[in-house]
Amino acid sequence: MTARGLSFEIDDGDTPIDVQTGQVSVGNFPTGSIEKTVSVIVPDNAEPGTYKLPVNYEYSYTRHIRYGPSGPTEGSDSTKTKTGSITVQVREDARFEIVEANATTQVGDNNDVSFTLKNTGSEIARGANINAESQSSSLTFESGDTSSTASVGDWEPGEIRTVSYNAALESDAPVRGYSVNLKINYDDIDGIDRTSDPITTTVQSIREQDFILSNVESQLRVGEDGDLIGTVHNDGPLPARNVVVQYTGEDQSVIPTEDSTAVGTLDPGQSESFSLPIAISGSAESGLRSLDMAIKYRNDEGETRTFDELAVDAEVASERDRFDATIENRTIQAGGSRAVDVAVTNNLNEVASDVEVRLFADDPLDTGDTDTGYVQSLDPGETKTVTFELTTTGSATVGSTYPISLDFRYDDTEGDSHLTKTYRLPIDVIESQEGGLPLPVIAVALLVIGTAALVIYRRQQ
Numbered sequence: 165m166t167a168r169g170l171s172f173e174i175d176d177g178d179t180p181i182d183v184q185t186g187q188v189s190v191g192n193f194p195t196g197s198i199e200k201t202v203s204v205i206v207p208d209n210a211e212p213g214t215y216k217l218p219v220n221y222e223y224s225y226t227r228h229i230r231y232g233p234s235g236p237t238e239g240s241d242s243t244k245t246k247t248g249s250i251t252v253q254v255r256e257d258a259r260f261e262i263v264e265a266n267a268t269t270q271v272g273d274n275n276d277v278s279f280t281l282k283n284t285g286s287e288i289a290r291g292a293n294i295n296a297e298s299q300s301s302s303l304t305f306e307s308g309d310t311s312s313t314a315s316v317g318d319w320e321p322g323e324i325r326t327v328s329y330n331a332a333l334e335s336d337a338p339v340r341g342y343s344v345n346l347k348i349n350y351d352d353i354d355g356i357d358r359t360s361d362p363i364t365t366t367v368q369s370i371r372e373q374d375f376i377l378s379n380v381e382s383q384l385r386v387g388e389d390g391d392l393i394g395t396v397h398n399d400g401p402l403p404a405r406n407v408v409v410q411y412t413g414e415d416q417s418v419i420p421t422e423d424s425t426a427v428g429t430l431d432p433g434q435s436e437s438f439s440l441p442i443a444i445s446g447s448a449e450s451g452l453r454s455l456d457m458a459i460k461y462r463n464d465e466g467e468t469r470t471f472d473e474l475a476v477d478a479e480v481a482s483e484r485d486r487f488d489a490t491i492e493n494r495t496i497q498a499g500g501s502r503a504v505d506v507a508v509t510n511n512l513n514e515v516a517s518d519v520e521v522r523l524f525a526d527d528p529l530d531t532g533d534t535d536t537g538y539v540q541s542l543d544p545g546e547t548k549t550v551t552f553e554l555t556t557t558g559s560a561t562v563g564s565t566y567p568i569s570l571d572f573r574y575d576d577t578e579g580d581s582h583l584t585k586t587y588r589l590p591i592d593v594i595e596s597q598e599g600g601l602p603l604p605v606i607a608v609a610l611l612v613i614g615t616a617a618l619v620i621y622r623r624q625q
Contacts, residue, residue, distance in 0.1 A: 166225065173186060173220050184204060213253075216249050216250070217251075221246045221248060222246075258283050258289035260281050261282055262279055267366065268367070268369070269368075273333070274306075280324055281325055281327075282322070282325075283321050287352060288321065288353065290350060291318065293315045294313065294316060294327050296312050298311065298367075303333055343364055345362035345363065345364055347361075373461075373471060375396060375404075376399055379437075380394035383513060385480065386450050387445070388513065389421055390443070391440065391442065392411075392439070392440045393439045398432055404430045404462070405429045407430050407461045409438045409458075412472060417444060422441050450481055451479070452480075453480055455475065455476050457476055486512055487508055487572050487584065488507075489570050492505060492507070494592055496529075497556070497596045499557075499558060501532065503551050504568075504591075506552065510543065517540065517575045521537040523568060524571075525566075529557075560593045569586050570586070570587045
């Protein structure tokens with residue numbers, strides 16, 4: 165018998181299963197079997213097990229058919245309703261939940277965040293991977309994208325997996341929690357691709373690392389090596405290791421003699437003094453300078469970071485003589501010679517070693533054979549005396565002042581050699597203080613005596 169206009173409808177009743185398909189039309193259905201697809205939804209909290217769902221059938225058929233010599237001649241149609249059932253088995257596949265999160269990152273930095281998840285289901289998840297997707301463009305992962313995937317392999321029921329991602333927060337990101345969705349992609353025991361519902365978790369944030377430079381004292385001077393002295397303060401919120409202070413400006417007249425100066429480890433709220441050696445070129449101008457500075461350090465994960473939002477004001481003093489040279493007795497007798505003692509004082513802020521002092525003089529002064537003096541070392545502010553021989557020639561005029569010149573070649577504490585400018589000192593020529601007549605008078609007298617003696621001798625002859 166053919167069932168005409170067959171239709172059926174499944175009643176989900178009190179079961180947790182939600183049948184999405186309403187009445188299903190089959191049409192004319194002769195004796196036999198046929199398959200129809202019905203959509204159902206099983207919620208996550210449904211208890212695993214077997215559920216029997218009622219099925220209501222409705223169809224039409226013809227009954228009491230009479231046959232004549234030429235075939236069926238009459239009959240009556242009837243509509244019938246029947247009830248059956250189908251069995252649905254709800255199987256507890258792999259399911260997942262977060263059991264621990266270690267997820268904090270710093271504004272303006274990148275840090276590792278980790279999540280620990282458990283397969284709370286009853287089936288294995290094969291070839292599983294966990295995709296983390298940030299819900300904010302301010303929070304990105306190691307690739308620079310807002311999502312990242314970590315593979316965890318086959319995942320047995322009851323097993324725990326921990327995954328880590330490197331998360332970065334933009335420097336202008338607000339301090340708050342950032343939502344991240346975790347989705348687990350895997351194959352079930354039938355080899356079918358599955359994706360879990362998103363598990364929402366939070367990455368917490370802390371403010372950007374900050375440093376303060378204070379108590380800055382400048383010992384900088386045009387044409388000299390000096391030091392920039394101050395205090396560096398770690399304003400937190402995290403410890404900073406291997407802290408160094410460095411000058412990062414582009415002023416060609418400001419020359420760091422060392423790339424940086426080490427401070428060490430600074431805990432949040434801790435301060436430490438620093439002294440950064442800096443040279444100022446001789447072509448620089450004196451006055452107040454704004455110097456760009458930076459702090460380099462290592463974070464908790466040992467990665468190098470730079471905080472370069474710093475500038476300090478430093479006064480650069482005008483150029484000065486590197487050495488003072490004075491002569492206690494600046495006179496010399498006409499036509500005479502004498503030892504000249506020159507007192508040399510180190511005006512630098514560092515030790516000057518291998519100091520060579522050269523003396524230069526022009527006619528009517530002459531340096532003789534001793535025109536170079538040597539001092540092994542001079543501490544800052546120290547004075548030592550070097551001695552030279554100085555002679556006047558016959559053209560020196562009594563009462564006149566003539567210059568002598570000095571220059572200094574020395575080595576600084578870095579072993580670099582320097583030649584100073586020329587220093588000019590006055591020498592006064594005075595009258596000879598020896599007894600008897602002056603030399604020109606003596607010469608004339610000797611000439612007269614000699615002539616007289618010659619005349620007397622000739623007369624005696």
